[in-house]
Amino acid sequence: MADLANNIRLAVDSGKTAIGVNSVLDSIKRNSAKLVIITSKNKPDDLQEIAHIAKIAGIEIVKFDGDSMRLGAVCGKPYSVAAVSIIEAGNSEILNAENR
Numbered sequence: 001m002a003d004l005a006n007n008i009r010l011a012v013d014s015g016k017t018a019i020g021v022n023s024v025l026d027s028i029k030r031n032s033a034k035l036v037i038i039t040s041k042n043k044p045d046d047l048q049e050i051a052h053i054a055k056i057a058g059i060e061i062v063k064f065d066g067d068s069m070r071l072g073a074v075c076g077k078p079y080s081v082a083a084v085s086i087i088e089a090g091n092s093e094i095l096n097a098e099n100r
Contacts (some may be wrong), residue, residue, distance in 0.1 A: 004064065005074045007094035008084060010036060012075045019075055021046045024083040028053050033085035034095055035060055041067045046052050050083055059085075075079025 011017055018027040027033040036054050038047060041065045054061050066072050068080035075081050079084070089095045 004037075004062070005092075008071075008074050009076065010059050010062075010092035011086050011094050012028045013087050013090070015086065015092060016088035017075075018085040018087060019077065019083075021028040021050065021083050024050060025053060025084040027087055028034055028057050028059060031057060033057075033059050034088045034089070035062065035086040037064050037071070037084045037086070038063045038064060039064050039068045039082055046082060059083070 004026055008014075012019075018024050018033065024036060026031065028036065033054075036050060037051060039062060051061060064074075068082045071084065072079050072081040075084060086094055
C-alpha cells in the first residue's frame with residue numbers, strides 16, 4: 001500500500017485528479033479518467049455506481065486498503081475522500097500496474 005499511497009500523493013500534487021464520488025463520476029462520464037481508486041470501506045451505493053460506470057467505460061478500479069479518512073490524508077486533504085480518479089499521472093507511476 002505504501003507504493004500506492006505515494007503514487008496517489010504524487011498524482012494529486014503533480015498531475016490532474018478528481019477527488020470525491022461526484023467528481024470521480026463526472027470524470028468517468030467525460031471519459032477523462034484513466035484510473036479510479038476507491039476506499040475498501042465505502043458506501044455500497046457509491047461503490048456500485050462507480051463500479052458500474054467505470055466498467056462500461058473500460059476504466060480500471062483499484063481498491064485502496066484503508067478508510068476514507070486515510071485516503072483523504074494521502075491526498076493531502078483535511079477531510080475524508082471516498083474516491084479519486086487519475087486524469088493525468090504527473091510525476092507518478094500510478095498508471096503502471098506494477099507500481100500499485
